Amino acid sequence: MQDRIRNFSIIAHIDHGKSTLADRLLQFTGAISAREMREQYLDKMDLEREKGITIKLQPVRLKYQARDEKEYILNLIDTPGHVDFSYEVSRSLAACEGALLIVDASQGIEAQTLANVYMAMELNLEIIGVVNKIDLPGAEPEKVMQEMEDVLGIDHSDIIPISAKMGLGIEEVLEAIVNKIPAPAGDEKGPLQALIFDSYFDSYKGAISYVRVVAGEVRKGDLIMMMASGKQFEVSEIGVINPYMTEVQSLKAGEVGYLVAGIKNVIDTRVGDTITGARMPAPRALPGYQEVKPMVYCGLYPLENNDFEKLRDALDKLKLNDASLFYEPESSDALGFGFRCGFLGLLHLEIVRERLEREYDLSLMATAPVVVYRIQLTDGSEKDVQNPTHWPPAQKIQAVMEPYYKATIMVPHEYVGTIMELCQEKRGTYINMEYLTAQRVIITYKLPLAEILYDFFDLMKSRTKGYASLDYELSGYEISDLVKLDVMLNGEVIDALSFITHKDNSYQRARSIAQRLRKIIPRQMYEVIIQAAIGSKVIARENIKAMRKDVLAKCYGGDITRKKKLLEKQKEGKKRMKQIGHIEVPKDAFMSVMDIEKE
Amino acid sequence: MAVSGELVNRGLYIHIPFCIKKCSYCDFYSMPAGSSGMLKRYVKAVQKELEIKAASLADKRMKTVYAGGGTPSILAGEELKSIIDAVREYLDLDDNAEISLEANPATLDAGKLKAIRKAGFNRISLGVQSFQDDDLHILGRSHNARDAVNTIKVIQDSGISNYNLDLIYGIPGQTISKWEETLGIALELEPAHLSVYLLQLDENTPLAVDIGKGRFQLTGEDSEAQMYDMGIDMIEQGGFEQYEISNFARPGYECQHNLIYWKAREYMGIGAGAVSFTDKRRYINKKDLNHYLWALDKGRASEVEELENMMDQQELVADAIILGLRMCDGINLEQFDFRYGIKILDYYKDIIEKYIDRGLLNISKGQLRFTRRAYFISNEVLCHFTA
Numbered sequence: 010m011q012d013r014i015r016n017f018s019i020i021a022h023i024d025h026g027k028s029t030l031a032d033r034l035l036q037f038t039g040a041i042s043a044r045e046m047r048e049q050y051l052d053k054m055d056l057e058r059e060k061g062i063t064i065k066l067q068p069v070r071l072k073y074q075a076r077d078e079k080e081y082i083l084n085l086i087d088t089p090g091h092v093d094f095s096y097e098v099s100r101s102l103a104a105c106e107g108a109l110l111i112v113d114a115s116q117g118i119e120a121q122t123l124a125n126v127y128m129a130m131e132l133n134l135e136i137i138g139v140v141n142k143i144d145l146p147g148a149e150p151e152k153v154m155q156e157m158e159d160v161l162g163i164d165h166s167d168i169i170p171i172s173a174k175m176g177l178g179i180e181e182v183l184e185a186i187v188n189k190i191p192a193p194a195g196d197e198k199g200p201l202q203a204l205i206f207d208s209y210f211d212s213y214k215g216a217i218s219y220v221r222v223v224a225g226e227v228r229k230g231d232l233i234m235m236m237a238s239g240k241q242f243e244v245s246e247i248g249v250i251n252p253y254m255t256e257v258q259s260l261k262a263g264e265v266g267y268l269v270a271g272i273k274n275v276i277d278t279r280v281g282d283t284i285t286g287a288r289m290p291a292p293r294a295l296p297g298y299q300e301v302k303p304m305v306y307c308g309l310y311p312l313e314n315n316d317f318e319k320l321r322d323a324l325d326k327l328k329l330n331d332a333s334l335f336y337e338p339e340s341s342d343a344l345g346f347g348f349r350c351g352f353l354g355l356l357h358l359e360i361v362r363e364r365l366e367r368e369y370d371l372s373l374m375a376t377a378p379v380v381v382y383r384i385q386l387t388d389g390s391e392k393d394v395q396n397p398t399h400w401p402p403a404q405k406i407q408a409v410m411e412p413y414y415k416a417t418i419m420v421p422h423e424y425v426g427t428i429m430e431l432c433q434e435k436r437g438t439y440i441n442m443e444y445l446t447a448q449r450v451i452i453t454y455k456l457p458l459a460e461i462l463y464d465f466f467d468l469m470k471s472r473t474k475g476y477a478s479l480d481y482e483l484s485g486y487e488i489s490d491l492v493k494l495d496v497m498l499n500g501e502v503i504d505a506l507s508f509i510t511h512k513d514n515s516y517q518r519a520r521s522i523a524q525r526l527r528k529i530i531p532r533q534m535y536e537v538i539i540q541a542a543i544g545s546k547v548i549a550r551e552n553i554k555a556m557r558k559d560v561l562a563k564c565y566g567g568d569i570t571r572k573k574k575l576l577e578k579q580k581e582g583k584k585r586m587k588q589i590g591h592i593e594v595p596k597d598a599f600m601s602v603m604d605i606e607k608e
Numbered sequence: 609m610a611v612s613g614e615l616v617n618r619g620l621y622i623h624i625p626f627c628i629k630k631c632s633y634c635d636f637y638s639m640p641a642g643s644s645g646m647l648k649r650y651v652k653a654v655q656k657e658l659e660i661k662a663a664s665l666a667d668k669r670m671k672t673v674y675a676g677g678g679t680p681s682i683l684a685g686e687e688l689k690s691i692i693d694a695v696r697e698y699l700d701l702d703d704n705a706e707i708s709l710e711a712n713p714a715t716l717d718a719g720k721l722k723a724i725r726k727a728g729f730n731r732i733s734l735g736v737q738s739f740q741d742d743d744l745h746i747l748g749r750s751h752n753a754r755d756a757v758n759t760i761k762v763i764q765d766s767g768i769s770n771y772n773l774d775l776i777y778g779i780p781g782q783t784i785s786k787w788e789e790t791l792g793i794a795l796e797l798e799p800a801h802l803s804v805y806l807l808q809l810d811e812n813t814p815l816a817v818d819i820g821k822g823r824f825q826l827t828g829e830d831s832e833a834q835m836y837d838m839g840i841d842m843i844e845q846g847g848f849e850q851y852e853i854s855n856f857a858r859p860g861y862e863c864q865h866n867l868i869y870w871k872a873r874e875y876m877g878i879g880a881g882a883v884s885f886t887d888k889r890r891y892i893n894k895k896d897l898n899h900y901l902w903a904l905d906k907g908r909a910s911e912v913e914e915l916e917n918m919m920d921q922q923e924l925v926a927d928a929i930i931l932g933l934r935m936c937d938g939i940n941l942e943q944f945d946f947r948y949g950i951k952i953l954d955y956y957k958d959i960i961e962k963y964i965d966r967g968l969l970n971i972s973k974g975q976l977r978f979t980r981r982a983y984f985i986s987n988e989v990l991c992h993f994t995a
Binding site for chain 2 (some may be wrong): 330373555557558559561562563564568570576591
């Protein structure tokens with residue numbers, strides 16, 4: 010049985026054609042008819058389809074009649090294409106025996122793809138090289154294949170040139186999956202070990218786990234146990250996705266499918282955990298489980314104070330589907346009641362925020378994202394701070410540590426100088442530089458996460474005309490000379506605008522935030538003075554002159570309706586403002602600490 | 609409470625959509641006058657519409673008549689007279705009714721004024737705009753400053769003492785001192801009434817387009833506010849009282865017709881593009897001269913476009929506040945509560961308290977009104993009252 014199964018992942022950079030290739034595989038194997046076809050079929054969220062990016066495809070089981078006239082079951086398990094989700098990538102890869110590495114024929118390998126390929130190699134996956142978009146005018150498949158050989162050691166002649174868009178080379182890809190990727194070889198008779206590689210919440214069935222059975226067998230009615238939490242559940246349904254949810258009697262070693270077991274929350278079916286039989290548990294869990302920790306925090310506040318409970322409900326619901334989302338209530342003098350939320354990274358933050366606004370009809374204010382600082386206090390204790398408001402007074406601080414990341418940047422060689430300069434500006438420490446090919450260089454620096462989040466990525470892209478790509482992973486906490494900057498409006502500290510910055514950058518950051526606020530806060534009934542200060546020392550100041558004119562000079566019988574519409578529009582505009590004291594602050598202002606003037 | 613008397617506070621507006629030439633800042637429905645035959649047809653159509661609309665009124669009393677445009681003074685004296693005659697024939701016009709005519713300096717002479725008086729007009733509103741030729745040029749006016757002064761003298765000689773001058777400030781290139789000069793000249797001429805408007809451009813007007821292209825520049829918020837404040841001071845010192853955001857009058861010469869709008873009373877609009885407000889409904893005659901002429905020629909009413917229909921209590925209240933607060937006397941709380949059946953101070957408690965606290969509203973002698981410093985930023989407050 011297992012010799013007819015192939016489990017594979019797709020590794021690709023955003024935009025290199027993952028979703029399109031998946032569409033073609035579905036069509037070629039007849040999993041869906043032409044009538045059912047829609048673009049990016051396996052993209053789950055509207056948000057993904059809308060943005061044309063794929064964070065992660067839904068897993069799918071394909072039946073393929075190969076050239077050897079045998080029928081194979083191919084399980085596609087996708088890897089999320091963003092650095093925020095690298096832990097999930099590792100678990101998806103761990104569920105497979107092989108991976109398709111898709112590289113755009115005109116772009117070449119990108120840093121993040123490389124990181125994921127290395128991860129796949131470490132897990133001993135068979136890598137099948139695929140060069141996509143060979144139909145495009147700028148395509149240089151030969152060059153890209155050579156690069157893949159030089160950089161990754163994938164034999165040039167084994168790489169398959171395709172055009173997923175035109176449907177070229179699809180069969181070759183399927184044949185390579187069958188012929189090159191090893192069949193799973195788990196112990197079918199042993200105790201159950203199933204790796205959870207994804208889960209989601211269904212309002213009818215509860216949490217649904219996507220699993221790869223590594224050993225043993227799971228059947229409907231079995232009592233199972235989550236090995237990390239020890240929690241037990243009874244399996245009420247198991248099935249495969251082809252691409253519709255289709256119930257089956259059992260899933261055996263080597264197979265991939267879904268499992269429903271009356272689990273009320275995805276927290277109880279965590280990605281990376283091992284499912285085993287409660288009556289005859291496996292002696293140990295599958296390796297590699299980690300509890301993911303949020304790396305970035307921000308405050309989310311409803312613009313309307315009465316929406317607090319609605320926001321809580323929405324977060325509760327999202328959390329059912331997102332075990333890595335963290336939140337706890339907090340309050341701000343300026344913004345009222347809200348939540349401090351933790352995320353895996355900025356994309357994760359952006360997705361959650363957008364879903365809250367869109368799917369739960371909330372209007373939210375977000376404070377600037379911050380990393381988790383570790384502060385050693387003079388009394389010898391240590392404290393983690395992920396909200397600048399909780400920053401201790403200077404005299405109580407012994408030392409401050411911030412998270413540093415090892416950043417891997419891939420760049421054409423003419424930009425080496427540019428990148429090194431940028432890394433220096435951003436407080437980076439040089440680690441290494443390596444020529445992958447004569448043209449492509451991989452540069453490694455240690456950088457504070459705060460700088461990566463702030464504007465590093467945008468600057469890197471703009472200074473290299475988009476050619477540089479970036480991957481990063483935590484390297485550890487290090488001592489830094491950091492200070493808290495407070496922003497005051499008419500002398501009052503607005504807690505939600507406080508942020509942490511390196512002392513050397515503090516003057517420049519203070520000036521740029523003050524200037525930015527002057528631009529985005531409209532003129533008010535009174536003059537508004539903006540100040541940025543470290544402690545009691547003001548280091549930047551701007552003022553917004555009082556509004557002098559806001560009037561309908563004429564209003565007579567003929568145009569009352571039109572004039573009223575202008576006033577209604579103005580009232581609507583005020584709804585996007587937060588009233589702080591006497592000042593109306595646009596809701597986006599609180600994020601603006603992050604946006605400095607782009608070069 | 610003399611509330612019953614309030615019910616006859618109804619005004620009649622007659623729109624004459626013809627001009628000598630269209631001004632660069634104008635967004636009213638108007639067009640250059642065609643042949644005299646066209647004007648005659650239009651006058652007949654107006655008479656017909658008056659007949660039709662009056663027939664549907666149970667109470668035919670009208671307190672004011674206002675002929676606006678366009679430039680109504682473009683019509684010949686007999687034509688104007690035939691319109692007012694029709695008004696008197698079909699409607700019940702008060703003996704002391706204010707009957708206003710909008711006029712352009714280039715369209716009046718002694719003979720015309722005599723005819724205008726004879727027709728029954730007792731108030732003239734003259735579109736002077738500025739006493740600086742540079743300003744008039746930018747505004748695209750068909751007259752110069754001297755024409756305006758001469759025309760005013762002719763009006764004075766004709767025995768019409770109730771006349772208004774329209775002035776505009778905030779014109780590109782206009783300085784504070786030039787504006788001061790214009791105001792000084794206006795005050796020396798001793799009109800009964802002054803309307804002083806900030807130049808506010810609809811984006812489709814030629815002047816707005818020119819400004820968009822960078823050919824001219826507006827004077828800017830700070831200098832506009834300065835001109836407004838200076839205007840109020842000078843005009844008040846000249847013996848006028850401000851009674852609305854942009855309007856000033858010698859005691860007893862407030863424009864009764866415009867007060868009807870600001871008191872949210874009913875009005876009947878006659879003519880192509882004229883707006884009517886009656887029975888909780890606001891609508892506009894189609895802005896289509898040919899249609900208007902054609903329909904009334906056939907003895908039918910013009911097609912209309914509904915602006916607001918079946919307005920509910922909240923919308924009526926919003927209208928009454930937004931318009932009422934434009935007047936310096938503001939809103940009489942007792943009358944307001946009686947008329948709309950709501951306690952305004954309870955209903956809008958938060959907003960009113962907030963802006964009293966900030967010094968933009970006040971209540972005294974039973975009137976809710978803006979403070980003087982609120983006038984030029986009044987939208988800040990008014991927008992909160994929209995339904």
